[in-house]
Amino acid sequence: MSELVSTRIRNTAGKLGLPHLAETINEYTRRADEAKMGYLDFLDLVLSEELAVRDARRFRQGLRLSRLPHHKTLNLSGVAVKKRCKVAVQEAADASERRLRFTPCPVGVRRCPVGVGHP
Numbered sequence: 361m362s363e364l365v366s367t368r369i370r371n372t373a374g375k376l377g378l379p380h381l382a383e384t385i386n387e388y389t390r391r392a393d394e395a396k397m398g399y400l401d402f403l404d405l406v407l408s409e410e411l412a413v414r415d416a417r418r419f420r421q422g423l424r425l426s427r428l429p430h431h432k433t434l435n436l437s438g439v440a441v442k443k444r445c446k447v448a449v450q451e452a453a454d455a456s457e458r459r460l461r462f463t464p465c466p467v468g469v470r471r472c473p474v475g476v477g478h479p
Contacts, residue, residue: 388402
């Protein structure tokens with residue numbers, strides 16, 4: 361491809377908001393030459409690659425905005441992680457047991473244990 365045409369394609373791609381195409385047009389034309397692609401196949405290649413880049417960018421942006429710890433991995437084989445999970449489960453069980461142990465009491469009494477009868 362002549363330098364004039366590739367420069368014109370880069371400028372047009374930049375104006376259309378296709379920065380990836382502007383950077384990789386030479387690679388696309390090389391691949392098309394090697395595979396002896398027709399015009400429609402070449403256009404399909406370029407558009408599908410640009411769509412893939414755009415979707416990947418949108419996905420990364422969505423993950424970043426969600427503020428999820430997507431970059432961290434959870435290694436459950438580690439003893440420390442298992443121990444922390446066990447402690448957290450035990451604390452949750454203890455807290456729910458404490459809530460169940462006390463029931464609403466008559467007026468004037470703040471809380472009374474379950475075994476104590478109401479007047």
